[in-house]
Amino acid sequence: MIITAETYHVPVLLHESIDGLAIQPNGIYVDVTFGGGGHSKEILRRLGPKGHLFSFDQDADAEKNIVNDDRFTFVRSNFRYLKNWMRYYKVDHIDGLLADLGVSSHHFDDEERGFSFRYDAPLDMRMNQRAGTTAAEILNNYSEEQLADILYIYGELKQARKLAKTIVKARAKKSIETTGDLLTILGVEAIEENAQLSIVNAQLKKDLARLFQAMRIEVNHEMEALKEMLTSAQELLGKGGRLSVITYHSLEDRIVKNMMKAGNAEGKVEQDFFGRVNAPLKMIEKVITPSADELEQNPRSRSAKLRIAEKN
Template identity: 50%
Template sequence: MTEYHKPVMLQECLEGLRIDPQGTYVDVTFGGGGHSKKILEHLKGGRLIAFDQDDDARIEAEKIGNRSLTFCQANFMHMKRYLKLNGVTQVNGILADLGISSHQIDSPERGFSTRFDGPLDMRMDQHASVTAAKVLNEYPEDQLHKILGMYGELKNARTAARLIAQFRVDRPLEKTTDLKSALQSAAPRGKENKYFAQVFQALRIEVNEEMKALEDFLHQCGEVMSPGGRLVVMSYHSLEDRMVKNYMMKGKMFGDVEKDFYGNELRPFKPVNKKPIEASADEVAENNRARSAKLRVAEKL
C-alpha cells in the first residue's frame, strides 16, 4: 500500500464515513487500495464497491481477494450505472480521493510528473484516445489559452499558449521536456517548478475531463445515498474544492440554492464540517502530497 500510494488523511476519511459494519460503501478512487483496505477491515456483512479506470489499480484490487469487495474498472462519472449493474441502488457512504495517485506520478512513462522526461500522455484511462500530446499539438491556440487559464490558473496563459503554438510549428511536442523547453521563457524566475506543475495540472484535467466527471459524479451521489449516509471528498486544488463545497452546501455547482414553494431549501446534503479538514503537520512532513489536501464531509438529508 505504501509503495504504491500512501493514502492521505486515512483516519479522518474513515471517521467521516462513520462506517456501519453491515452497510454498503463506495470508494470511487481505488488507486493503490489504501482507503479501500481500511474500509474492508470495518465491514462485517457489509459491502464495498470500488472504482478506478486505471489498469494498474485493477491489478492492485485483484491482490486483495476479499469477497466483500467488488471492483469496477470505470470512471466514477458512471458510478450510478455500475452500482445498478451490481444490484445496488442505495449506499451508506461514498469516498472520493481526487487527483492522481503517487504511483501514477512516480511512473515516468505516464507523463504526469514534471520531474521526469516521459511521453506527453497523462491519461488515467490508458485506452482513451486523447493524450496531452494531442491537446498540445492539435488544439487551436485560443483553446489552449482557455485551458491553461481556467484549469492551470496561469496568470500568463495567453503567452504560454502562444509559445506552445510557436514551438509546434517546427516540430511536435512529444516529451515532457519539449513542453518545458517551449515554456521556459514564460516560467517566473525561481518559481519554475510551481509554474510547470500548474501547466501539467491543466493538461491532466483536460485530457481526463476531470471537471465534467466530478460534476456528474457529485449529482449521482445525491441520487444513490441513503438518508444519513456520508459523502467524503478530498480535493487537491481550488477548482475541485470549490465544486465540492458548492455541491455540499447548495446541491449544485453554480448559483444559489433552489427553494420550494414554501421557501425550504432543496439540497440533498448538509455539510458536517463548515471548514475543510486539513492534514496535520506530522502527516505533511511524512507525505508531501497531503500538503494541499482539503477534506469535506456531508450527510444526506
C-alpha cells in the same frame, strides 16, 4: 517499475476520511478512487460480514492492488459512470461514498506517463491508457484559443495566452511529443540529475505544476467527471448516508463545496416559499486538513482538504 500498494500511493487523511463515513457494519459503500487500496482496506476493516464495498479505478496499474475479499467488488471504470455500475450490480442505494481526488504518488513518480515535469517522458497523462486523447495530441492539435482557455481555467495561469501562442508557434516547426520538448519550448533551463529535472526558480516550478495540472485535467475530463459522479452520489445515498471527499486544488474543491451546500456544481441555492434552503445534503464537519505529523510524513498531503456531508 515494480508497483505495490505501499509504493502506489500513501493514503491521505486516512482515518479522518473513513471516520467521516460513520460506517455501518452491514452497509454498502463505494470508494471511487481505489488507487493503492489504502482507503478501501480501512473501509473493509470496519465492515461486518454482510457489508459490501465497491471500488472504482480506470488505471490498469491499480488492478495490481485488488483486495481478495468476498465483501469487495472492483469496478474497472471512470467514476463518472457510478450510477450505471450501481444499476448493473442492482444496487439502488448506498450508505456512503469516499473520493480521494488527488493524483496518486505512483502517477507522479512513473517516469513513462508524463504526469510530472521532473522526467523527460512522452506527454501522455491519461489515467486510462486504454483510450482517450493524450496531452501531446492536445498540444499539437488544439487551437491557440482552446489552449489558452485550458491553461487559464484549469491552470489559473495569468500568462495563458502568451503560453498558448508560444506553443502553437513552436509546434509548426516540430511536433511536441515529450515533457522535454515542452520545457524546451518554454525556455526552461533544467539540469538532469538521476533522471530528475532540477529547477531552481520556485515560481517557475509552481507555474509548470499549474500548466501540467491544466493539461491533465483536460486529458482526463476531470471536472466533468467529478460533477457527474457527485450528482449520482447524492441521488444514490440513502437518508443519513455520508459523502467524504478529499480535494487538492481550488477548482475541484469549489465544485465539491457547492454540491454539498446547494446540491449543484454552480452553488445555486434553492429555497422554498418560507425561505428554507432545499438541498439534498448538509455539511456536518468543518474543512479538515492534514495534521503536522501527516504533513511531515507525506508532503504531498499539504494541499489536501476533507469535506464531509450527510444526505438529508
